[in-house]
Every structure is written in structure tokens, then in C-alpha cells.
Amino acid sequence: MTRNTSFSFRLYVAGNTHNSAQAIANLAALCRTHLPGRHKIDVIDVFRNPKRALADGVFMTPTLVKLAPLPVQKIVGTLSQTETVLQVLGLEAAIA
Amino acid sequence: MSGNKTPSPEDANREVDALIELLHDTEERLEVLTAGEVDTVTNRFGKLFVLRRAQDQLRNAEAMKQAAILNALPAHIALLDSQGIILSVNEAWRQFATANELLEPEYGVGLNYLQICDAARGADSDEAPQVCAGIRSVLEGGARSYSVEYPCHSPEEQRWFLMTVTPVVDDMPHGAVAMHLNITARKLSEEALQASESEFRENHRKLQENQGSIKRLNRVYAMLSSINTMIVHVRDREKLYQETCRIAVEEGGFRMALLALVDRDTTKIVPVASTGKTAALIGSIKKILASSEDAPKTMIARSIREKQIILSNDSINDPRVLFSSQYIESGIRSMAVFPLFVMNEVIGVVALYSGDTGFFHEAEVKLLEELMKDVTFALDFIDKQERLNYLAFYEPLTGLANRNLFLERVTQHIDNAVAGGHRMAVFLIDLDRFRNINDSLGRPAGDELLRQAAQWLMRNVGNADILARFDADHFAVVMPVVKSTGNLARLVEKKMAASLEHIFRLNDAEFRIATKVGAAQFPDDGSNAEMLLKNAEAALKNAKSSGERFLFHTQKMTAAVAGKLALENQLRRALENEEFVLHYQPKVNITSGKMTSAEALIRWNDPASGLVPPGRFIPILEETGLIYEVGRWALRKAVADYLRWRNAGFPAVRIAVNVSPLQLSNHGFIAEISEVIKINEHAAAGLELEITESLIMKDIEHNITSLQAIRNLGVTIAIDDFGTGFSSLSYLSRLPVDSLKIDRSFVNDMTAGPRRLALVSTIINLAHSMDLKVVAEGVETEEQSRLLRLLACDEMQGFLFSKPVPADIFETQFLAVRSIDGLINPPGTCGNN
Incomplete structure (x- = not known):
């Protein structure tokens, strides 16, 4: 993974619910800090688009799906444990 | 549950209960498993379950948004159920209810709006039945909306409201929203417009009826209004005289006005102000008033003598008018002299000269008489004010500043001390034996002693501005800059010694007066003038009770000053010995x-x-x-x-x-x-x-x-x-x-x-x-x-x-x-x- 690798995320949320709002804020902060200028976030509200969640195999909200770089990974929750999130995304090595 | 057998109602209930329990357990486990970080769960078929906590949050958030919108509106809004019971109200309603003391129960929530309308009695309740019918028609689905304007006056003010009732469409198909908007401002301006229109019509009618009289009166009114405005502002006698004459000519339309006063000592009539383009005539009047032979014949003199208004509505043919030819030349056709009374004494007159014959009718004279009362009131007020101003800041016996003025000056010196970073001090001086002298030689001798003491102090401090006399025998001095304690002590010592050497003469006898001094220093003994003075007074009191001649407010300061003085004296002695x-x-x-x-x-x-x-x-x-x-x-x-x-x-x-x-x-x-x-x-x-x-x-x-x-x-x-x-x-x-x-x-x-x-x-x-x-x-x-x-x-x-x-x-x-x-x-x- 190089420093120029671009990250593409899809975040599934449920309207304005507490956990979903937190997940959006946490993801935005994480990207600002660790992936400035090389990320894309697509937020999908399952209340409006229930079928897309099903297509992606997402059964809970909030769920973060990392689409690129491969492999596709999923994280369920508010993303408040920044270190764990970085580790799962394989970003820990890159920033260390 | 088995085979084809239709389940009994009890079984079905049990099954439903079991299912609910299972769902409840599942949800609790899900919450635990996801550490409360999940909002929704979807099953394999895409069916979305919102977890209970998230559901509550969503509901609350939605309700808060709605409430925020409603609370931001200025109208008083109530949500009614299908029966007309008030379910909830917005912030404007609560404020209105608070202001009108409708606090129980909970700003009216729970009460039936329709019943309140039905029960309404009193002056403003005429519309109540109509309003009730309107609301009912909306609640019953008969009308899409209903509005009405109605008065709702409180004891303090007149108020009007616009009420609009609309059905709640969504969740509560049979409820309604009742909204009340305060439209008082609009109503008032509408009424004012109507009123001014009718007033205008009325005035126009009157004007046509009696144009001449109105014109004269209007001039006097204009004059009265200007004079009243003027006397509110004017603080100076000369200005009051001048302005009265000027306004009489410019606003009142008189050709000439003259104000003369009676000199208290000579009883002569002295013109003090006049206006009008009739310099020659004014000159003649002045001349005749100065002549002791002719002056008593004038209308002005008569007015003063007889303490009444003297009128001449046809000056040309009036034998009482002295030099009528000059009046004719100046275009004067009628005149009136109004005496100015203060405490039933005539102190002067205002003479008004008009270009119209017969100007002074009853109505005009009455108004002008009022006007003169206002002028004398202002004169009297200025007199008193001047006296008060002097008394407010000076002490009449010695002419020194009084406590108020002294406090003001000390405040200024404190400001300077703060700016200059130095200390300053206030001294209070008490004359020993003053009461003895006052009692044995009498009050005049006591007053004389105070005058002499004031003069002695003025000579010694060299500046009357830092001196003051308070009650009885207390004098005060401010020392604007204190350089050092030793300096201060020596100065006080020297002055006190000098005062003892000075000989006061009272009733041909010689007196030496000792003094006691109480002092307070800024900033040590107080941060403001009041405080310093209070502490200097306390120090003086201590000095008098302890027999000390000079005390500072603080023991330490007194000790330091006394110590330095004592040491200085000892050192002088040491040199001699x-x-x-x-x-x-x-x-x-x-x-x-x-x-x-x-x-x-x-x-x-x-x-x-x-x-x-x-x-x-x-x-x-x-x-x-x-x-x-x-x-x-x-x-x-x-x-x-x-x-x-x-x-x-x-x-x-x-x-x-x-x-x-x-x-x-x-x-x-x-x-x-x-x-x-x-x-x-x-x-x-x-x-x-x-x-x-x-x-x-x-x-x-x-x-x-x-x-x-x-x-x-x-x-x-x-x-x-x-x-x-x-x-x-x-x-x-x-x-x-x-x-x-x-x-x-x-x-x-x-x-x-x-x-x-x-x-x-x-x-x-x-x-x-x-x-x-x-x-x-x-x-x-x-x-x-x-x-x-x-x-x-x-x-x-x-x-x-x-x-x-x-x-x-x-x-x-x-x-x-x-x-x-x-x-x-x-x-x-x-x-x-």
C-alpha cells in the first residue's frame, strides 16, 4: 500500500440515530487526519435505501464498508475506537 | 401448535406472548453484543428493525425539531385533540399565559378550549359563541380552516388577536391547531388613522366657522408652547427675559414685546428686554419710564400699581395711551400689560403690542395670563436654583466648600494620585474649646471664630480649593500629594504649632486656639473619598477621646509618624546635648x-x-x-x-x-x-x-x-x-x-x-x-x-x-x-x- 493509495468508503446509517451520527463524525475525523486528500465517503441511509444494504450484505447500522483498496472489509459500530479501526483498515502500518 | 387443528384463542395469545418475549430477548442480546453501537438490524429478507433505543432517539429528535419550529413562532399556538382538549402549547403561548397569570394547570394544558370559550363572560366575550362554532367545524372536519379577529383587552392595554384554526392532518386526524396572533399594532394604527381623519374634518369645520378667532388663538397657543419649551431649558435670568420677548414677536406675531422689572431698592421700572422692529418706540418708552414725573402715568406703572392686567384694544383712540402717534407709526393697534407676580408682589411686567385692533379678547387674555404665570414660575425657579446651587456646594458662613464639594474634589485628587502613582491624604481639623467659646461668648462670637479660622487656614494652605468646612467646628484639608511620611508629619506638626501661635480676636479679647487633627491616607486608609473622610473622622474622634493632638486612621501610620517626629526631636536634642x-x-x-x-x-x-x-x-x-x-x-x-x-x-x-x-x-x-x-x-x-x-x-x-x-x-x-x-x-x-x-x-x-x-x-x-x-x-x-x-x-x-x-x-x-x-x-x- 503506497501513500498515494486512494480509499473508498461506504457508510450505512439509519437516519439521525445517535450511533449513526457518531459514526459519520468519527469517519470524517479519521479521514481528515489519516487520509487527507485521498478518500471518498458515500453515506447511505437505510431508511431511504433499504435494498442497497441488502445487496451489500449489510445487516446492521452503522456499518462501514471499505470498497477500495481491496479486500473489501466491514466494520460495525460507531468507529469511536480509532486504533482498532485503523488496524482493521490496514492503515496502522502506513501511519506508523 | 400442531397439524390442522385451529389453535384456541388462549394458545394463540400464548404464542404471541412467547414471540414478543423472544423478540425482546433477541433485542437485548443484540444491544449487548454490539455494545449499544448499533441502531438497526436487517433480516435476511431485507426487513429492517430499528432497535428500541434508536427508535426513541428518532422520535425525540423529530419532536424536538417540531417543538423548535413552534417555539420560534410569535403566535400563541395550542394543539387540540378531537374533543378540543389542549394537548400541548408553544413557548409564545407559555409566555402569554405567564404574563396573564394563567399558570394552572401547566399553562392551560389539559383544559378544554371549547369549554373555556363557552364559559367566557364579560365585555370582550361577544365573539365567544361564534369562535366555539368555528373551532368545532374544523374539529369535525366540516371546515378546512377558520379565522376570526377579536379584542382581548387587559386592564393595562388594549389588545386584538387574529385566531386561526386548522386541522391536524397526519397522526391525529381529528385534532386541530389553534393559533393566536397579536394584531394590536395594526388595529391601533387603523383606529388612529380613522380618528385623525375625523379630527381633521372637525378642525376644518371649526376653522371655517371662526377663522379670525382661531388664527389669534393659534398664535397665542404657539407662543405658549414655545415659552413652555424654553423655560424647561433656560437656566439663566437674562436669557429668560430675552427669549420671552423674542417668542412673543416671532411665534405670537406681536409687533413688539417688552419686559420690565421693578427695582427693589429704587422702586423704578427698569426695562430688561425687548424685541420688535420699533427701536424708536422702545427708546421713547425707556425714556418715559426713566422719568420720575411721567413714569407713573404709563400703563406699565398702572399695571404694577394696581396689580392687574391693563388692556387697550384700540390704542389709536384710547386717551390713556400716552404717545399714540408713535404707536400709529409703528403699526400698533392694541396693547396689553401683564403683571408678573411672585408671592403676591408684582416684580415686573410684560407688555405686548399687537398690529390688530381688538386683539386681546377674553380667551386670548386668559391664555396670556397663564403664560405669564409660567414665566414667573421659571423666574422664581431660577432664583431658587441659584441659591440651591450655592448652598449645595458651599458653606454660607465661611464661604468654604461644603462636604459635598469637598468629596467631589477629593475624588478628583484620588484619580490624580492613581494616575501619578503617589499617595494623598485627607485631614479633619477640630478647633479645641470652640464649644466653650460659642457657649460663653455667644453664637456671633462663635461664628466669627469660624470665619477667622477659615481665613487663617486659607492663608496657611495657600489654596481655598483644598479646604472645606463641615458641620460645626470641623474643617477639612486635602493634601493632593504626599511625598513621604516624615514630610507629612513635619508639615502637620508645623501647621499645628503655627495655629497655636496665631491670635484670634473675639469681642476685644485674645484667644489662642489649639487644634486636633484626624488624618487618612490614600490608598492605605481607603480607596474612595467617602471612605477616606469616614476614616479621617474616626481618627479625629479617637484623637479627641484619647487626648492625642494628631492621629492617623491606622495605628501603624500614627505610630510611624509619631515615631519619626519623636526621633527627629530627640536628634535635635542629641545635637544640643x-x-x-x-x-x-x-x-x-x-x-x-x-x-x-x-x-x-x-x-x-x-x-x-x-x-x-x-x-x-x-x-x-x-x-x-x-x-x-x-x-x-x-x-x-x-x-x-x-x-x-x-x-x-x-x-x-x-x-x-x-x-x-x-x-x-x-x-x-x-x-x-x-x-x-x-x-x-x-x-x-x-x-x-x-x-x-x-x-x-x-x-x-x-x-x-x-x-x-x-x-x-x-x-x-x-x-x-x-x-x-x-x-x-x-x-x-x-x-x-x-x-x-x-x-x-x-x-x-x-x-x-x-x-x-x-x-x-x-x-x-x-x-x-x-x-x-x-x-x-x-x-x-x-x-x-x-x-x-x-x-x-x-x-x-x-x-x-x-x-x-x-x-x-x-x-x-x-x-x-x-x-x-x-x-x-x-x-x-x-x-x-
Whole structure:
């Protein structure tokens, strides 16, 4: 993974619910800090688009799906444990 | 559940219960498993379950948004259910309910709006049945909306509201929203518009009815209004006279107006103001009023005499009008003289001259009479105001500032003190025996004493602005800048002594008046004028009860001031009683250990407390100027001792005397030295002056000249405390001095490290390079002595060798011994200079 690798995320949320709002804020902060200028976030509200969640195999909200770089990974929750999130995304090595 | 058998209702219920329980358990487990971080869960078929907590959050968030919108609206809004019961209300409603004391229960929530309408009684309830019907039709689905404007007056104000009722569409198909908007402003402006329209019509009608009369009255009204506006602002008599005449002509449309006053002393009528383009006529009137023969015939004089209004509505044909031809020329057709009353006395008149015949009808005269009352009221008011202004700030008996004005001035001085970073003080002075004098000689004598005391104080403080008289016999003085406590104490002492010397004459008898003083200082005794004065008063009270003559608010300050004063007096006495003594401290040659000279140090042998350390009294000597006398005494004494020892056959060692800053800057100093040494030809050779480095450097050019002159007399000079001032090397080489004394602090630090040692070494080398002898002061240890010897220092002085000792001990311990040494040691090893 190089420093120029671009990250593409899809975040599934449920309207304005507490956990979903937190997940959006946490993801935005994480990207600002660790992936400035090389990320894309697509937020999908399952209340409006229930079928897309099903297509992606997402059964809970909030769920973060990392689409690129491969492999596709999923994280369920508010993303408040920044270190764990970085580790799962394989970003820990890159920033260390 | 089994086969085809239709389940019984109980079984079905049980099944539903079990399912709900399962779902409940599942949800709880899900919450636990996801640590509460999940909001929704979807099953395999895409069915979305919102977890209960998230559901609550969503509902709350939605409700809050709705409430926020409703609360932001200015209209009073209530949500009604299908029966008309108020379910909830917005913020504007709550505020309205609070203001109108409809607080129970919960701003009306729970009450039935329709029943409230039905029950409405009173002046504004006419619309109530109609409103009820309107709301019902919306609740029952008969109407899409209903609105009505209705009055709702409170005891304080008139109010109108617009009520709009609309059905709640979504969740509550049978409820309604009732909204009330306050439309009072709109209603009022509508009514005002209607009212002014009808007023305008009415005025127009009247005008047409009697145009001439209206015109005259309108002019008088305009005049009345202007006069009233003017007297609210005018604060000055002259201005009031002028303006009254000007307004009469400009607003009232009179051709001329004149205001004359009765002089109280001469009873003459003096015109004080007039307006009108009729200078010649005014001149004639003035002239006739000045004539003692014709003046009484005038209408003005009659008005004053008869204390009534004198009218002449047809001046041309009126035989009472004196020079009617001149009036005709000036276009005057009618005139009236109005007396001005103050306390039933006529103090003057206003004469008005009109270009219209028959101007002064009953209505006009009545209005003008009112107007004159306003003018006299203003005059009276100005009189009283002037008196009040004076009384508000000055005390009438002495003409000094009173407490109010004094407080104001003290406040200003405090501001200045803060800005200037200095202290200031307030003194309260009480005259002793004042009550005695007042009681025995009578009040007039008491008043006279106060007047004389005020004058004496004014002369002594030199400025009436810092003086005041309070109640009875209390005077106050503010000292805007306090330089030092000693200064303050001396000044007060001096003034108090002076007051006692002053002779007051009352009823041909002489009196001496003692005073008591209470003082408070800023900032120590108070941060504002009130506080300072209060504390000065408290101090004065203490002074009176304790018999003290002068007390500060704080004990510490009083003690400090008293202590300084006492010390000063003691020092004067010490000089007279010869309580000062000289102690001598030998300086020795560092290699031979033999004494070479000695420093004379002033000590005060106080009979009451013994030897007083110099630090306690030298600063006071400097402050009071006593240092001149004590310094002169020390010079004479040192020279006398030297000569005595010399004559007794003791070896002659130079005696060094310290010179203070005041002495050196004194122009007579050189003359003084030459006078001291004149008594004996050997005196100069026995005297050395020690002058501190910082003192020499203060006015270096002048001092070089002075020092040279002193040296020319044969007296040697040493630079004292060398290293503590800021000597410039270039000056040092030019200074006409003989030796240099290294300050004790350098000697003390010398053993602390190589750097300190190097410093002393440098000073010694420097001095030697300029042919100066070096003396180390404050040598206390053998180690210091050894190091100084290594550094080739010439002499030393300090406790290691001897502390300063009285003259007799110095004589027996050092001079006598040395003379023996001198006999024992071969010549040349004595190390004398």
C-alpha cells in the first residue's frame, strides 16, 4: 500500500440515530487526519435505501464498508475506537 | 401448535406472548453484543428493525425539531385533540399565559378550549359563541380552516388577536391547531388613522366657522408652547427675559414685546428686554419710564400699581395711551400689560403690542395670563436654583466648600494620585474649646471664630480649593500629594504649632486656639473619598477621646509618624546635648599588620536607650537637613581628636570622615572644610574625606572640581564603597582621589569562587595602575586577609582587626600600642603613609 493509495468508503446509517451520527463524525475525523486528500465517503441511509444494504450484505447500522483498496472489509459500530479501526483498515502500518 | 387443528384463542395469545418475549430477548442480546453501537438490524429478507433505543432517539429528535419550529413562532399556538382538549402549547403561548397569570394547570394544558370559550363572560366575550362554532367545524372536519379577529383587552392595554384554526392532518386526524396572533399594532394604527381623519374634518369645520378667532388663538397657543419649551431649558435670568420677548414677536406675531422689572431698592421700572422692529418706540418708552414725573402715568406703572392686567384694544383712540402717534407709526393697534407676580408682589411686567385692533379678547387674555404665570414660575425657579446651587456646594458662613464639594474634589485628587502613582491624604481639623467659646461668648462670637479660622487656614494652605468646612467646628484639608511620611508629619506638626501661635480676636479679647487633627491616607486608609473622610473622622474622634493632638486612621501610620517626629526631636536634642560620639575603626597595612589610619564613624549615644545604630538615625538626619550640623560637628570632632592625639605625642594617623550627599552638594562645603582645618597647620594632614562612588558619579564634572579644591587644601580623599556605583573608567582616571575602598560585598564574596576573586584582583590592579592606594573594607576572616595579601591589596579594615571603638579605647588600644611598636620596630617597617 503506497501513500498515494486512494480509499473508498461506504457508510450505512439509519437516519439521525445517535450511533449513526457518531459514526459519520468519527469517519470524517479519521479521514481528515489519516487520509487527507485521498478518500471518498458515500453515506447511505437505510431508511431511504433499504435494498442497497441488502445487496451489500449489510445487516446492521452503522456499518462501514471499505470498497477500495481491496479486500473489501466491514466494520460495525460507531468507529469511536480509532486504533482498532485503523488496524482493521490496514492503515496502522502506513501511519506508523 | 400442531397439524390442522385451529389453535384456541388462549394458545394463540400464548404464542404471541412467547414471540414478543423472544423478540425482546433477541433485542437485548443484540444491544449487548454490539455494545449499544448499533441502531438497526436487517433480516435476511431485507426487513429492517430499528432497535428500541434508536427508535426513541428518532422520535425525540423529530419532536424536538417540531417543538423548535413552534417555539420560534410569535403566535400563541395550542394543539387540540378531537374533543378540543389542549394537548400541548408553544413557548409564545407559555409566555402569554405567564404574563396573564394563567399558570394552572401547566399553562392551560389539559383544559378544554371549547369549554373555556363557552364559559367566557364579560365585555370582550361577544365573539365567544361564534369562535366555539368555528373551532368545532374544523374539529369535525366540516371546515378546512377558520379565522376570526377579536379584542382581548387587559386592564393595562388594549389588545386584538387574529385566531386561526386548522386541522391536524397526519397522526391525529381529528385534532386541530389553534393559533393566536397579536394584531394590536395594526388595529391601533387603523383606529388612529380613522380618528385623525375625523379630527381633521372637525378642525376644518371649526376653522371655517371662526377663522379670525382661531388664527389669534393659534398664535397665542404657539407662543405658549414655545415659552413652555424654553423655560424647561433656560437656566439663566437674562436669557429668560430675552427669549420671552423674542417668542412673543416671532411665534405670537406681536409687533413688539417688552419686559420690565421693578427695582427693589429704587422702586423704578427698569426695562430688561425687548424685541420688535420699533427701536424708536422702545427708546421713547425707556425714556418715559426713566422719568420720575411721567413714569407713573404709563400703563406699565398702572399695571404694577394696581396689580392687574391693563388692556387697550384700540390704542389709536384710547386717551390713556400716552404717545399714540408713535404707536400709529409703528403699526400698533392694541396693547396689553401683564403683571408678573411672585408671592403676591408684582416684580415686573410684560407688555405686548399687537398690529390688530381688538386683539386681546377674553380667551386670548386668559391664555396670556397663564403664560405669564409660567414665566414667573421659571423666574422664581431660577432664583431658587441659584441659591440651591450655592448652598449645595458651599458653606454660607465661611464661604468654604461644603462636604459635598469637598468629596467631589477629593475624588478628583484620588484619580490624580492613581494616575501619578503617589499617595494623598485627607485631614479633619477640630478647633479645641470652640464649644466653650460659642457657649460663653455667644453664637456671633462663635461664628466669627469660624470665619477667622477659615481665613487663617486659607492663608496657611495657600489654596481655598483644598479646604472645606463641615458641620460645626470641623474643617477639612486635602493634601493632593504626599511625598513621604516624615514630610507629612513635619508639615502637620508645623501647621499645628503655627495655629497655636496665631491670635484670634473675639469681642476685644485674645484667644489662642489649639487644634486636633484626624488624618487618612490614600490608598492605605481607603480607596474612595467617602471612605477616606469616614476614616479621617474616626481618627479625629479617637484623637479627641484619647487626648492625642494628631492621629492617623491606622495605628501603624500614627505610630510611624509619631515615631519619626519623636526621633527627629530627640536628634535635635542629641545635637544640643552632644549625645553624638565618634567611634574609630583602624585601617591596617596588609603586610605589616600595623595601623595606618582610622575611619571615624558617627554613633548616637541616646541616654534613654543607649547606642543607636546609624541606620536608624542617619536617614532622618538626611531627611531633616540635620545632617549639615551633625556633619560639621563630626568634622570638627575628628580634627580635634587628631590634634589632641598628635599633641599628646601619639603617632599621627589620618582620620577619615564620611561625607553625605547633602553635604557635598552644599555650596559652602569647601569653605567649611577650610575653616575646620584653619585652626591648626597640621590639621589638614590628619584629615581624609570618604565619599561614596555613587555620590561622586552623580554630578561628576562638578565633583571633580570640588574634590580638586579639597585636595589642594591638603586633605586626602578616598572613594568609598567602590564597585557599587557605576564608575566609568575614563572618569576614574581623572578623579582627584588618593585611595579606593573596595566595598565589603566584594570582599565577602571573594572566597565564593574564582570569578569573584578575579573581580577583586581586577579592581586592585586597576587602582594601582592609576596610582591609587587600595583599602579592603569588611575583612572578617583570616582567609580573606590571606587572599587580599596575595592580590597585593594595600590596606584592610574590618572586624578581623577591630570593630569601631570609642575614642578612649582607640587611644589606649591602638595609638599607645603603636607608639611602642614604633619604638621597637626599626624605621621603615611601620608602613605608615
